[in-house]
Amino acid sequence: MTREPFGGTPSRRITLMYRHAIVTRLTHWVNVACFCVLLLSGLQIFNAYPRLHWGQYGADADPAAIEIGAEGSAAEPRGFLRIGGLSIPTTGVLGVSTADGELAARAFPDWLTLPSYQDLATGRRWHIFAAWLLVLNGLVYLAYGLLSGHLRRDIAPRRRELGPRHLWREILDHARLRFPSGEHARRYNALQKLSYLAVIAGLLPLMVLTGLTMSPGVDAAIPTLLDVFGGRQSARLIHFVAASLLVLFVAVHVVMVILSGPLNNMRSMITGRYAIRSEEPEA
Amino acid sequence: MSPLLTRRRVLAAGALGATVLALPGCDALSQDPDVEAVLRSAEALTMDAQRLLLRRRPLAREFSSADISPTFRVNGTQAPDSEDYAALSATGFTDWRLTIDGLVDRPADYSLADLKTLPARTQITRHDCVEGWSAIGQWTGVPLGILLQQAGLQPKARFVVFHCADELEQTLDGSGRYYESIDLIDAFHPQTILAYAMNGADLSVGHGAPLRLRVERQLGYKHAKYVMRIEVVERFDGFWGGRGGFWEDRGYEWYAGI
Structure with missing residues (x-):
């Protein structure tokens, strides 16, 4: 499908290509919904015990590797984030924040938790429901991706794309906010492929497996999980770190979507059509 | 104005609006009995799945x-x-x-x-x-x-x-x-x-x-x-x-x- 540009230079052509299959688009948006619910309800669950340990066990009396807490007097509480020996004052956001107009001791603030008020039971209900949906949605995507060739064709990087010179070139281009155009924009670039692959094959399975390792029932059925992740508390820590990396991915992903043409990108993930601007001379 | 631009705008505004509306709406959703019933349906799924995994009665x-x-x-x-x-x-x-x-x-x-x-x-x-x-x-x-x-x-x-x-x-x-x-x-x-x-x-x-x-x-x-x-x-x-x-x-x- 080719159409004349509206008001651009006469030498540019815009081609609408069919970029995202319906399964990709649907599973992408279900994933977006799951991610939001899982993140916000996950922070609600974290708030019930805002300390992370390494090992099989870990509770109040045991040393924490990561902790969000409050110290100081009740009149003047101070929030902190502690990672190993490093303590960062975070009053107002982490540890101590305003809830219902008053300063309250809570790890993540009310605007970041689902529900906003402290309610572990409801947070867990959202979390486990969304986790099931995420897993089923992910299985649909993987089955489609493998059978249709989408993963092999669009996501798996080519050998030549993995060369250090090629990757360095792409890193420089991204840093200068120079995005592929014309024919190069038809396919994902290597950094895109690698980051999508890291999420699809790395972080999301890691989230599911570490989540399951926190389940005493699953641990009895598949005790290997405890050996792989080093224990229920280690799994909880890895779950939190992997979630943080997913947040980082989503932040970069959204910034890239905005910088490289938000409407074109949004349209392609909704209708499937993606506009390619090429500099070819007019026929 | 081209119709394409209008549709784009609607899409973008819709996406933004949904995001902004969704966040404060979550507390009301959490307290809705129908929503609660839907969310609770996952509990039965969890139990069935775990009972299947634990059918040979392994020890913790x-x-x-x-x-x-x-x-x-x-x-x-x-x-x-x-x-x-x-x-x-x-x-x-x-x-x-x-x-x-x-x-x-x-x-x-x-x-x-x-x-x-x-x-x-x-x-x-x-x-x-x-x-x-x-x-x-x-x-x-x-x-x-x-x-x-x-x-x-x-x-x-x-x-x-x-x-x-x-x-x-x-x-x-x-x-x-x-x-x-x-x-x-x-x-x-x-x-x-x-x-x-x-x-x-x-x-x-x-x-x-x-x-x-x-x-x-x-x-x-x-x-x-x-x-x-x-x-x-x-x-x-x-x-x-x-x-x-x-x-x-x-x-x-x-x-x-x-």
């Missing part, structure tokens, strides 16, 4: 004595606040009796000494709180299955309800009384024991003296402390809030395998 991991937590956090009730319990505790629970009744052929009472003459099981297991922390401890007690077999289950028996001495929430109608329930699959699991000893000593008051349930493979709130009476029932919806336990009545899952 047992640890070595080197793995025991230096400090085992006391959670829930620290000490039951009643004169009756205080009197039992003052005499070292010699006057305490465990009652087993309900849908059984031979209702019975056991003293602590009686329980200690029965076959015992010792296990070092991980206790997982629903809040997220874990502690490892050694538990010694009578497998619940032995007591149920001695009592003789009637054909209609489906659940085992544990009535406890502690009131975790002070209420006028007594609905803050702790109780729990499990089904027969968990009741007859070899690691489901009524523990009277922890880390080699008599169970302390903080950890549920004189007797607490250990139902490994489920979260901490299922492990009822201060067990006074075991009632075998066909259904548990007649007790207190009707959901089968103190925390279940306050929104938590009855099947606490995750």
Whole structure:
């Protein structure tokens, strides 16, 4: 499908290509919904015990590797984030924040938790429901991706794309906010492929497996999980770190979507059509 | 203006609007009974999936004595606040009796000494709180299955309800009384024991003296402390809030395998 540009230079052509299959688009948006619910309800669950340990066990009396807490007097509480020996004052956001107009001791603030008020039971209900949906949605995507060739064709990087010179070139281009155009924009670039692959094959399975390792029932059925992740508390820590990396991915992903043409990108993930601007001379 | 631009605008505005509206709307959604029912549907899925995974009745991991937590956090009730319990505790629970009744052929009472003459099981297991922390401890007690077999289950028996001495929430109608329930699959699991000893000593008051349930493979709130009476029932919806336990009545899952 080719159409004349509206008001651009006469030498540019815009081609609408069919970029995202319906399964990709649907599973992408279900994933977006799951991610939001899982993140916000996950922070609600974290708030019930805002300390992370390494090992099989870990509770109040045991040393924490990561902790969000409050110290100081009740009149003047101070929030902190502690990672190993490093303590960062975070009053107002982490540890101590305003809830219902008053300063309250809570790890993540009310605007970041689902529900906003402290309610572990409801947070867990959202979390486990969304986790099931995420897993089923992910299985649909993987089955489609493998059978249709989408993963092999669009996501798996080519050998030549993995060369250090090629990757360095792409890193420089991204840093200068120079995005592929014309024919190069038809396919994902290597950094895109690698980051999508890291999420699809790395972080999301890691989230599911570490989540399951926190389940005493699953641990009895598949005790290997405890050996792989080093224990229920280690799994909880890895779950939190992997979630943080997913947040980082989503932040970069959204910034890239905005910088490289938000409407074109949004349209392609909704209708499937993606506009390619090429500099070819007019026929 | 081209129609394409208009459609784009609508899409972009719609996406933005949905994001902004969704966040404050979540609290209202959380409190909507229909939404709650949909979210709760995952609980049945979780239980079915775990029962499938656990169909060969594997044991929860047992640890070595080197793995025991230096400090085992006391959670829930620290000490039951009643004169009756205080009197039992003052005499070292010699006057305490465990009652087993309900849908059984031979209702019975056991003293602590009686329980200690029965076959015992010792296990070092991980206790997982629903809040997220874990502690490892050694538990010694009578497998619940032995007591149920001695009592003789009637054909209609489906659940085992544990009535406890502690009131975790002070209420006028007594609905803050702790109780729990499990089904027969968990009741007859070899690691489901009524523990009277922890880390080699008599169970302390903080950890549920004189007797607490250990139902490994489920979260901490299922492990009822201060067990006074075991009632075998066909259904548990007649007790207190009707959901089968103190925390279940306050929104938590009855099947606490995750």
